[in-house]
Amino acid sequence: MSYTGPEFDPPQQRRFRRAPLAVGLAALVPGALLGWVVYEGVGRPGGDDAGQASAATPKSAPASPDDAKAPVPTPSGSLAGKVILIDPGHNPGNFQHTSEINQKVNIGTNWKECDTTGTSTNAGYSEARFTLDVAHRLRALLEKQGATVKMTHDGDRPAWGPCVDKRAAIGNDAHADAAISIHADGAPEGDRGFHVILPATVHSGAADTRPIVGPSRTLGERVEKDFAKVTGSAPSNYVGNGTGLDVRKDLGGLNLSTVPKVFIECGNMRDSKDAALLTSGAWRQKAAQGISDGLADFLGN
Ligand code: ZN
Numbered sequence: 001m002s003y004t005g006p007e008f009d010p011p012q013q014r015r016f017r018r019a020p021l022a023v024g025l026a027a028l029v030p031g032a033l034l035g036w037v038v039y040e041g042v043g044r045p046g047g048d049d050a051g052q053a054s055a056a057t058p059k060s061a062p063a064s065p066d067d068a069k070a071p072v073p074t075p076s077g078s079l080a081g082k083v084i085l086i087d088p089g090h091n092p093g094n095f096q097h098t099s100e101i102n103q104k105v106n107i108g109t110n111w112k113e114c115d116t117t118g119t120s121t122n123a124g125y126s127e128a129r130f131t132l133d134v135a136h137r138l139r140a141l142l143e144k145q146g147a148t149v150k151m152t153h154d155g156d157r158p159a160w161g162p163c164v165d166k167r168a169a170i171g172n173d174a175h176a177d178a179a180i181s182i183h184a185d186g187a188p189e190g191d192r193g194f195h196v197i198l199p200a201t202v203h204s205g206a207a208d209t210r211p212i213v214g215p216s217r218t219l220g221e222r223v224e225k226d227f228a229k230v231t232g233s234a235p236s237n238y239v240g241n242g243t244g245l246d247v248r249k250d251l252g253g254l255n256l257s258t259v260p261k262v263f264i265e266c267g268n269m270r271d272s273k274d275a276a277l278l279t280s281g282a283w284r285q286k287a288a289q290g291i292s293d294g295l296a297d298f299l300g301n
Contacts, residue, residue, distance in 0.1 A: 076146055077146020079142060079145040079146045081146075082148065083148045084148070084149050084176060084180075084299075085150045085151075085180070085261075086135045086150070086179075086180060087167050088131040088152065088153065088154075089118060089181055089182055090118030090127055090128040090131060091155070091162075093159030094160050096160070097159055097160035098117070101161065101163075105163045105165040107251075108206045108255045109249060109250070109255060112252055115161060115163055118183070119186025120186075120269055121278065122272070122275065123275070125269070125278070125279050130184050131184070134284050135182055137284060138180075140288075141288055141292040145292075150171070150174045150176065152170050152171075163252075164252035164256075167252075168261075171257060171259050172256075175259065177260070177299055178295055179259050179260065181261070181263040181264070182291070183263055183265050184267055185269065186268070187270060189271050191237065191238040192234070192237050192271050193233055193235050193236040193237050193238075193268070194227060194228075194236060194244065194264065195235060195236040195239045195240045195246050195264075195265050196220040196227075196246070197251065197262060198217050198245060198248075199213055199249075199257065199262075200213070200248060201249075202249050209255060211258070212258065212259065212261065216254075216262055218298060219261075219262050219294070222294040223262060223294030223295070224243075224294070225294065226290045226293035227294060228244065229293075230293060232286075236265070239265075266278065
């Protein structure tokens with residue numbers, strides 16, 4: 001896409017995030033002692049990366065004077081101990097850095113552009129702004145449930161990127177239990193609905209998706225079901241034959257992932273009816289809730 005026009009400001013983007021996080025942390029503190037006792041008895045469930053939990057670890061956790069290296073207790077919540085990677089598709093600054101994002105990176109099967117600008121609504125609300133807003137809402141929901149959330153970027157980079165290979169590496173390095181890349185599509189008017197993209201089996205160069213194809217499909221099916229339920233949106237009428245699922249082998253962010261990962265195209269920004277949803281903060285909150293529910297369903301198994 002070659003869009004260069006103005007963008008809408010998503011309303012209340014920054015204000016939204018902090019309050020739920022603060023409430024979540026406050027709710028965690030009373031449970032910290034119990035959680036610590038359980039932890040000491042049975043060991044830390046699931047995770048192998050205790051340091052990742054520091055952002056949500058209650059400060060009132062009991063000290064362990066006899067062993068300075070005692071592990072920090074995990075936060076309470078249904079997603080405690082889980083690491084989730086959120087990848088907000090594209091970057092609002094990519095439009096101004098087309099030479100940088102056109103540089104090729106190796107995605108295993110072939111070389112491909114570092115990233116693209118993404119699409120936008122006809123009125124100028126960019127996909128990158130949309131994905132970052134949904135990511136913030138999703139992060140708040142997941143952290144409230146005790147998850148440790150990593151982001152591939154938070155609008156804080158020098159204006160562009162990261163490249164798709166780096167986005168995969170960030171999830172891999174975090175040993176994420178699940179990863180989701182958030183997008184919205186740019187298809188013709190009349191093409192409507194959402195779809196979830198699953199990794200194909202790829203074994204070429206640095207790409208080997210064989211270990212993640214199965215769990216990624218399960219993740220994708222959970223996200224598809226819950227996204228439909230919470231948003232009321234129908235699965236895509238132009239991809240996936242009504243299943244809301246698509247399988248692709250041309251996306252570096254999936255090919256290079258070593259952790260269960262899917263993309264979600266939340267709707268078609270170029271369709272006027274879908275655009276009315278995508279530009280609504282209330283709808284984006286539902287979108288985040290649907291994705292959060294899908295992740296929680298997947299990680300609860
Ligand atoms: Zn996209």
